Amino acid sequence: MCADTPDQTVDYKDTLNLPKTDFPMRAGLPKREPAWLERWNRIGIYDRLRDKAKDGSRKPFTLHDGPPYANGHLHIGHALNKILKDFVVRSQQMMGRDARYIPGWDCHGLPIEWKIEEAYRAKGQDKDKIDVVDFRQECRRFAEGWIDIQREEFKRLGVTGMWDKPYLTMDFHAERVIAEEFQKFLMNGSLYQGSKPVMWSPVEKTALAEAEVEYHDRQTDAVWVPFDIVDVAVPGIDSGAMKASDMDPDTVERIASLATAKVVIWTTTPWTLPQNRAICFGPTISYGLYEITGRPEECWARIGDRYLLADALAEEALSAMRLEPEMYRRLRDVTPDELATLSCAHPLRGAEGAGGEWDYDVPLFPGDHVTDDAGTGFVHTAPSHGDDDYQIGRQHGLEMTYNILDDSSFRADLPFFGGERIIKENGKPGGANKAVIDKLVETGKLLARRRITISDAHSWRSKAPVIRLNRPQWFAAIDREIGGDGTYGKTIRERALTSIDTLVEWTPQTGRNRLHSMIEARPDWVLSRQRAWGVPLTCFVKKGTAPTDADFLLRDPAVNARVLEAFENEGADAWYKPGAKARFLGNEHDPDQYEQVFDILDVWFDSGSTHAFVLRDREDGSEDGIADLYLEGTDQHRGWFHSSMLQACGTIGRAPYRGVLTHGFTLDEKGMKMSKSVGNTVAPQEVIDQYGADILRLWVAQSDYTADLRIGPEILKGVADSYRRLRNTMRFMLGSLADFTEADRVDPADMPELERWVLHRLAELDENVRKGYDAYDYPGVFNAVFQFATSDLSAFYFDIRKDALYCDGDTARRRAARTVLDILFHRLTTWLAPILVFTMEEVWLERFPGDDSSVHLQDIPATPTEWRDADLAAKWAEVRSARRVVTAALEIQRRDKVIGASLEAAPVVHIRDKAMLAALKSVAFEDVAITSDIVLTADPMPAEAFRLPEVEGVGVVFEKAEGQKCQRCWKILPDVGQHRHAGVCKRCDAALG
Structure with missing residues (x-):
């Protein structure tokens, strides 16, 4: 030393x-990093790396960028995502690949449109009175501004890529390809118009994808409502139920005893009750007939009433009615076969002023979705307002209702409730729930109500609640056989599941399980949105035809080609310009016979199509149009991973990626979700300003990104x-x-x-x-x-x-x-x-x-x-073990001020193992231990020898080094002072020459 x-x-x-x-020693990263960024840009690092691959010697590697949305500054999740992508690209490049990275942005859709609408409202302007092309141009300018800001913020993180030529979903060529990809669904028969419940935002007045919905707690009124039984058979509906004529007399008598009973349902959405068309029960749930024998003064139940309830929920339901256990009794079991024979009256049937609106029977059907976790074991079923309800409705031919308008108000002519809204413009609850509950109270059809907190769907943009609403929408059928060679399946679902299992490598593997279960259970894809900023559904429907008619949709390659040519040159605005319909239909079709569709595509279809105009169309894309890797957060199993899989399976027959890497979300130090209102957010720029981007990158590298960070x-x-x-x-x-x-x-x-x-x-x-x-x-x-x-x-x-x-x-x-x-x-x-x-x-x-x-x-x-050299490594593992004992022994002497440095020591090291002793003697162990001298011996170690429990057979007895201190290397040696140069050892004397 x-x-x-x-x-x-x-x-x-x-x-x-x-x-x-x-x-x-001090890095000074915040001030110095920008100069390196400028230098890399000046010498063209990214382009020079691409030049290295021009001779074909490097195998391509393409990470396809999941496009962030072009609105707002970056948050820490953005930084995590882009830094991880940069790790991938740079490491693959430095291991000999031609690693390409084309950053991109998602530019269409509701978040940007919403910002422009907010600006209009602030000025007192009506968005609907603005020319649609002018409105779209404002949206485009808004996106362009944020792209420029975010690009510089991403570059500041040290992320390499084709920043001068990113891909944008609003570029004219991109809009052309998105329309072209949609037309493939049109032409292969997977596109159809249907009417089924979708996630609907009353505030934004559009359908939403599952990925655009988040769940938050909110308060609502839960109600227990009796449905009077009016019949013990279900004539005209083949539900598999037994008919009275098929039953023995005892069974007929048991069922007849239910004629005066009531089926009690429970719901947290009272506004859906006017749309009720059936009741579902669980075929494996235990049910009973309960009779009321007493009641308190404040109670809507009546003595003598008989209620059908799931046994596991009966006590809770009757308690909600303010009934104590001594006020009711269980009469008998009620079997699923008995339940299947029953029909009820709608609670508003015969209500004065209803005009016969609800004068129909409500049948009971078995449903596997019914549980006895909460409620009554009976689920009120409104086919227009729920997925399970819709499926039951399709199975049994139930009528769809159209009582709710786009703004979530009841249609004006609906008795009692016309004009009442479920959700107001500001996202707050409207009067619909209260109006329905009040009418139930008035007509004696409410048994109990209770204010509860539920986790409910909200738009992640407006933060307002969303509802399940039946609306005519455009869908991609994922179970319909479509064209292609069928290598990976005949339907979109089959191709997706095959791709997940055989074509894609998942990191971590749990990502495979998550996406597989989602694809396996998902309904058809809702493609349409009722907005203005996006790529329109470029199709025409024939007037006077039904969606099920063969000629309902115009499928003409010449029309499609004219649309695509216009989009390539003018962008999707061409669809909205005066005379567009006649222009695209040409001379072959009469414009008066067709309607032009003005819904826009789900933005997930936009981003799901990026493989076509990035991987396939760009020279720096992927040779086979397939990405080596998609990398995003866990939420993208229901977002970009999902939509890209569906879109590509509908157009190229397989997944557009060979690998999927998923990272978690960012939390604060206590593991809490970050929130501006809580004040626990960490902005990337703040970290960069204090520490530098390399510290942020190192945080990512040190974290297990597969979990939340x-x-x-x-x-x-x-x-x-x-x-x-x-x-x-x-x-x-x-x-x-x-x-x-x-x-x-x-x-x-x-x-x-x-x-x-x-x-x-x-x-x-x-x-x-x-x-x-x-x-x-x-x-x-x-x-x-x-x-x-x-x-x-x-x-x-x-x-x-x-x-x-x-x-x-x-x-x-x-x-x-x-x-x-x-x-x-x-x-x-x-x-x-x-x-x-x-x-x-x-x-x-x-x-x-x-x-x-x-x-x-x-x-x-x-x-x-x-x-x-495994043998050498094994030997030096022994040497290091012995060194640890010596170092620990000398540290005690240093702590006790016996010595100031290890070079003052010449310890005696007792080694029990002969092989270890030989190893230490062969490596100048005094240099390894950083002592001036050392004695290695096989003699038994004395009791006072220092030992470490984890290193057996090694003991150290401290001795001071003998001699003088070399004035050059500080070793204490006997020969110091005996050489040509004063006060040095032999080694130093030779070095001095």
Whole structure:
């Protein structure tokens, strides 16, 4: 160990080979990183990497960017996503691939349209009175502005890519291709217009995809409503139920005893009751007939009433009616067969002023969706307002209702409730629920009501509640056989499930299970939205025909071609210009006989189509139109992963990706969801301003991104500490490599064992790094490299070799050490360059300055397999174990102020194992232990010997080193002062010449 020596006769400091480097201890990343960004842009790093692949020597790798939405500044989730993508692209490039990354943006849709509408409302303008093309142009300008902002924010993170030529879903060619992809659904027969319940936003007045919905708690009124039984058979409906004429007399008598009973339903959406068409029961649930025998004064139930209830829920339901257990009794079981024979009256049947609106029977049907977890075990069924309800309605031919308008108001002519709204314009509850409940109370058809909190669907844009509403919409049928060779299936669902199981690699594997279950259970895809900013459904319907008619949809390739040509040149605005219908229909079709569809496509169809105009159409896309990787958050199993799968399976017959990588969400340090109102958000720019982008990138690399990630001030302090330690390792190498030339290089075969052990560790680590990068295991890669750099190198190899590097002359040992440092430099910088893009560039340029120099133009060097030496590694594992015992023993002496440094010691080390003793004697163990001398012995260790429990058979007895302190290397040796140069040892005397 060498340093300045106090009170020395001769100052030998200038004779030492001390590190020489301008690489600063303090990084100053926030101020310095922008200069590297400007430099990379100036020398065209991304383009130069593409040039390296022009000879065809590099296998392409394409990560297809899931487009972020072009509105608002980046949040920490954006940073996580883009940094992970950059890890992928850079690591694949440095492992010899031609790794392409084309960033993109989602530009159409409701969030932008909503912002423009808000601006109109603030000015007192009516959006519906604005020319649609002018309105769309405002939306386009809004998106363009945010794209420019977000692009610079993404670049500031150090993300490489084709930033000058990103893809935008609102580019004319993109709009043309989106329309073209839609037309494939039109032409292959999977497109149809249907009327079924969809997620509907009354505030935004459009259908929403499941991915556009989030769930929040809200309060609502739950009601218990009796349906009077009016018949014990269900004539005219083949439900599989037994008819009275088929039953024995006892069974007929049992069923007849139900004639005066009531079926009690429970619902948290009272506004759906006017649309009721049936009641469902669970075929495996236990039901009973309950009779009321007493009642308190404040109770809507009547003595003598008989109610049908699920046994598991009866007590709760009757308690809601304010009935104590002694006020009712269970008369008998009621079987599913009995229930299937019953018909009820709608609660509003015969109500004065109803005009016969509800004068129909309400049948009972078995339904597997019915549970006895909450309610009464009977589910009121409105086919226009729920998926299960709709399926039951289709199965039994129930009538669909159209009582609710786009703004969630009851149609004006509906008795009692006309004009009442479910949700107001501001997203608050309207009067519909109250109006229905009040009418039930008035007509004596309410048994109980209770204010409860439920988790309910909300639009993630407006944050307002959404409802299930039956509306004519355009759908893609995912179970209808369509054209193609059928390699992976005949329907969209079959192709998607086959792709999931056989064509895609999932990271983590749980992503496969999640998407598979979603695709397996999903209904047909709702393609239409009732908005203006997007790509329209470019189709025409024939007037006077029904959706089921063969000629309802116009399927004419010539019409399609004219639309696509216009979109390519003018964008999708062409659809809305005056005379568009006649222009596209041409001379072959009479415009008066057709209606032009003005719904726009679900934006998930836009982003799901990006594989066509990015991977397929761009020169820097993918050779086969398939991406090597899609990478997004876990929410995209119901979003982009999902829509891309469906869209591609409908057009190219398979998934558009070979791999899917999923990351979690970002939480605060306590594991709480980030919220501006709570004040626990962490903005990427704030982290960059305080620490630099490399610290943010290092946080990503150190985190298990497959789960939710935590971030906050204390976590970032820990990340910054790891960075500092790693930076010190790089600084030591740079200082020790000053003036290193090829003439100093030593062949590995001629190196000492310690250097060959380092090369062995490098060869091991190189394999692990490559495997880790290929498996997208960035925490695994970084932690392995970090542990190697801080433990194997800084705390062991560098610690030992400082003496030789600083104090040796031009010895074979010093040249070997510097050769190893050079080898380490090239591996560590390229291993870490995909993660610490700015710092590794700084490190590289410190050694290799120049206008065209960059670590990001390098590949990870090949590491010879012959460097691996398992026997040598096993030996040095023993050496390191023994060293730990010596180091721990000397630390006690240092703590007790017996010595100031380990070089003052010459311990006696007792080794029980003969093989270990031989190993230690062969490696100059005093240098390894950093002592001036050491005695290795097989003698039994005395009782006072220091031991470590985890290292058996090694004991250390402390002894002080004998001799004088060398004024150059600080070792205490007997020969100091006996050489030509005053006060130095033999080694230092030779170095001085």
